[in-house]
Amino acid sequence: MVTRGGVAATYELEHLAALEAESVHIMREVAAEFERPVLLFSGGKDSVLMLRIAEKAFWPAPVPFPVMHVDTGENFPEVLAFRDATVERLGVRLMIASVQESIDTGRVVERPGVSRNPLQTVTLLDAINRHGYDAVFGGGRRDEEKARAKERVYSFRDDFGQWDPKSQRPELWSLYNGRHHKGEHIRVFPLSNWTELDIWQYIAHESIELPPIYYAHRRQVFRRDGMLLAIGPYTTPGPDEEILETTVRYRTVGDMTCTGAVESSAATTADIIAEVAATRITERGATRADDRVSEAAMEDRKRTGYF
Amino acid sequence: MELLRFATAGSVDDGKSTLIGRLLYDTKSIFEDQLEAVERTSRERGDEYTNLALLTDGLRAEREQGITIDVAYRYFATPKRKFIIADTPGHIQYTRNMVTGASTANLALILIDARNGILEQSRRHSFIASLLRVPHLVLCVNKMDLVDYDEAVFESVRAEFRNFAAKLEIGDLTFVPISALRGDNVVHRSASMPWYEGPSLLHHLEDVHIASDRNLIDARFPVQYVIRPVSDAWHDYRGYAGTVAGGVLKTGDEVVVLPSGLATRIAAIDTPDGPVDEAYPPMSVTLRLADDLDVSRGDLIARPQNQPRITQDVEAMLCWLADRPLRAGAIYAIKHTTRAARAQVRELAYRIDVNTLHRDEVAEALTLNEIGRVTLRTTQPLFVDEYRRNRTTGSFILIDEATNQTVGAGMILDAG
DSSP, rough: OOOOOOOOGGGGOOEEEEEEEEHHHHEEEEEEESSEEEEESSSHHHHHHHHHHHHHHHHTSSSSSEEEEEOOOOOOOOHHHHHHHHHHHHHHOOEEEHHHHHHHTTTOOOTTTSGGGGGGHHHHHHHHHHHTTTTEEOOOOTTSSGGGGOOOSSSOOTOOOOOOGGGGGOOOOOOOOOOOOOOOOEEEEEEOOOOOOHHHHHHHHHOOOOOOOSSSEEEEEEEETEEEESSSOOOOOOOTOOOEEEEEOOOSSTTTTBBBBOOOOOOOHHHHHOOOOOOOOSHHHHGGGGGGGGGGGHHHHHHHTOE | OEEEEEEEOGGGGHHHHHHHHHHHHTOSSSSSHHHHHHHHHHHHHHHHSOHHHHOOOOOOHHHHHHHHSHHHHHHHHSSSSSEEEEEEEOOGGGGGHHHHHHOOOOOEEEEETTTTOSSSSHHHHHHHHTTTTTTTEEEEOOOOOGTTTTTHHHHHHHHHHHHHHHOOSEEEEEEEETTTTTBBBBOOOOTTTTOOSSSOOOHHHHHHOGGSSSSSOOOEEEOOOOEESSSTTTTTTOEEEEEESSSSSSSTOEEEEETTEEEEEEEEETTTOBBBSSEEETHHHHEEEESOOOOOTTTTBBBBBBOOOEEEEEEEEEEEEEOOOEEEEEEEEETTEEEEEEEEEEEEEEOEEEEEEOEEETTEEOOOTTEEEEEEEEEEEEEOOTTTTOOTTTTTEOOOTTTTTTEEEEEOOOOO
16 A cells, blocks of 8 residues: 555545556456466566566465566576566566577577567467466556557457457456457556556655666666667677767666667666656657667557567 | 546547647657657658647557547646546547546546537537546637637537536536647636636646545445465465445444345455555455455445345446447346356347437347447346446446457446
């Protein structure tokens, strides 16, 4: 509960408490109505917050479903370490769906010099099929991107994992329709109505721990397509790409090859809240190469089963 | 900060997108990269001005056809409140989208072009808002700049609408003369309309009193999920998790569990952050009961002297959402609070014309976007309140058992 005491006398609920209550409600619905839910957990801030809400929804019982990470094999080591420590602390079961394995077994073909990010869709759908998951929690938010702004909390996927934006089920009141045939599944987005600022305010309020790369730190980076990419095992600057060392942080955390850093001195959650409140560029616009392909890049990826 | 959800209805011609664009822009909620993307697309399409509708029309098909197909959700905040906008298309073939957006709204915002007055679609939007019991309705009389900011025009639209609205049940009705394009009375009071003494639209959205719109009288707690940890530390724990649907629940309260009708007390109201003394809508909490009863998902906890109606016969207004028409005799799956059952349509009493409010009593079917009064018989008893009294225990959806599509949205009427 976010706020009690004086506020309760008028029976008003603070906006973060209202958002939390809605997310808890959604997670309990899924746990009650589905046989094999799974929660996508990357160690990114939205999935960390989603897992915290899952903890709360079922307390004092443990989270009644496993978490799954679709690992491109090109992730930030700091984030992987954080992922492992978190699942260890909570005692939840971690499933890893490996893009490297999909490449090795020939399910997908890697193109040299191109991010593995789009390959994740196949790995994700294969894992959903293999384990028979019928509900898959994702941390997507409607404020992130305009195709997501149109997506339901319960997003139906056919047996190919496809999203059809033109025939979505109407979603009324808090009555969610999770019915599906065998082989189909529902993507569930309990954070649909949260904004980036809400996420950070909640992280501050709940003192939620995040991977260190969300906070300002010194790092060697280089500029490519207007983004600051980290120098690492999977990303090396070309001959005419200049290396600079500067103070940066990450607003989103994805694959190292397509997630850009932003120059920032925000070292604490309070600093970040101030920065997010003043920022003029969306987090995906600022830091995600994968969304820059076209106006409908996200819609196109989502149609084929992306997160 | 409080959260206010509002639904907007109208078409591009009414200036709805311009209005939303202005609200977002003036509250600094449009980001530069979003605006750049919209400007770029506008230029490529050869639009004469930056088409702010592109901000909300997020799907490829919408941009290609220049129409809004689906509900889009937008978010903005001021220092006073957080807002969620459900932006719904206004055209008659998208009635179901407006019904969807209105179902969770605290407030509905309807745009009227000052030059045209009340059109058929304004009447339709108002009827839907009233049917869905959206507690507050705001009529924005837009394009006042095109009628020389004339008070007489505004007054005449207001009188005409009041006359029509007398036939509807609308709790709180507010009129604001605006120019979305020029920003008059949107965020700031307009100097061009000194005769208007009310608040700007944003000011009204920030200040409108919504706390008493919830039902805080009739205690209703649909059990959603039973929490029974299998661990030594919590060996005897048994909690009933759910979202409070009405009233205020207090520790120590005498309660009754439906359908069994057994009475007990609330031993504790748990949250992961510790127990609380009381819980009210829309809190998600876990109740522990003083006695060891058989309680499961779909049961409902209420007060002994204030119980919902327990019935298998449901009278309701139904909005049809699917291509395949509804006909008397058909059987559907029904979801009502956390309860699932099957329902047969026993009778279609009439179909209502959403433009004229005329009742067609010889109608034999409801097709997509049509609204009518039906009688249902359910396989299990439901615990219902009138929709006008409680939007949660008074609403349900129907699901086609073959296609799994959500096909109907129902609002329960008094049995009488």
